[in-house]
Amino acid sequence: MGKVLGYARISTDNGQDIASQKAKLEELGAVVVFCDIANGSKLDGREQLEAALRLLEPSDQLLALHPDRLARDTGDLLTIAKRVVEKGAVLRIDDPKIVFDGTDMASEVLLTLFGLIGSVEKHFIRARQRRGIEAAKLKGVYKGRPATIDPAQVRALRDEGLGATAISRRLNIGRASVYRMLAV
Structure with missing residues (x-):
């Protein structure tokens, strides 16, 4: 053995x-x-x-x-x-x-x-977690993950004439995040 x-x-x-x-x-x-x-x-x-x-x-x-x-x-x-x-x-x-x-x-x-x-x-654990998050949101306790990207900074760089790729490189974020911030 x-x-x-x-x-x-x-x-x-x-x-x-x-x-x-x-x-x-x-x-x-x-x-x-x-x-x-x-x-x-x-x-x-x-x-x-x-x-x-x-x-x-x-x-x-x-x-x-x-x-x-x-x-x-x-x-x-x-x-x-x-x-x-x-x-x-x-x-x-x-x-x-x-x-x-x-x-x-x-x-x-x-x-x-x-x-x-x-x-x-696993399914029941996730369901309980979702219910807990929803209950916490209703109480105003759960706000989600804090934002890590400043939308004003993204807009300011766009106003300077930079495109999404240049903004994403400058801020070290994904291009999809830039588009999401500009859509808001």
């Missing part, structure tokens, strides 16, 4: 602690634990997951505590599982107990099911 590589993820480091996941993975036999602070709804920017996948060798295991620590999407979860298997390794999830080596249809069904559950969960 090869080495066990653990993978832990938290969404933000604002009030969340990865230490408990790391300790549990080590308790379950992980010799190294790769940790990402990233949103689980996409694979982009998950450098530690990529590093773990690159290091896998035949007969190794990639261990995660829960399916949603790997991904909150069926396609992403199955992509990770298949990348593990392509390396000749095994994906092991602690809760629920899933061992995926690419030969057992039941394990693939379970991964698909938990990926679907993650997708549904």
Whole structure:
């Protein structure tokens, strides 16, 4: 049997602690634990997951505590599982107990099911977030992100005879932003 590589993820480091996941993975036999602070709804920017996948060798295991620590999407979860298997390794999830080596249809069904559950969960999280933002807007608490571009400055440069491309270069902003400011 090869080495066990653990993978832990938290969404933000604002009030969340990865230490408990790391300790549990080590308790379950992980010799190294790769940790990402990233949103689980996409694979982009998950450098530690990529590093773990690159290091896998035949007969190794990639261990995660829960399916949603790997991904909150069926396609992403199955992509990770298949990348593990392509390396000749095994994906092991602690809760629920899933061992995926690419030969057992039941394990693939379970991964698909938990990926679907993650997708549904992601949908509800976004819906709650939208409702919270709308409620905060009604109270006047949520104003959105502060503007970073001064429309008056854009108009002043246009009045000097500069075109959108020149304005965008001068202010180090996108040309679409210039057009948006001039339309207001």
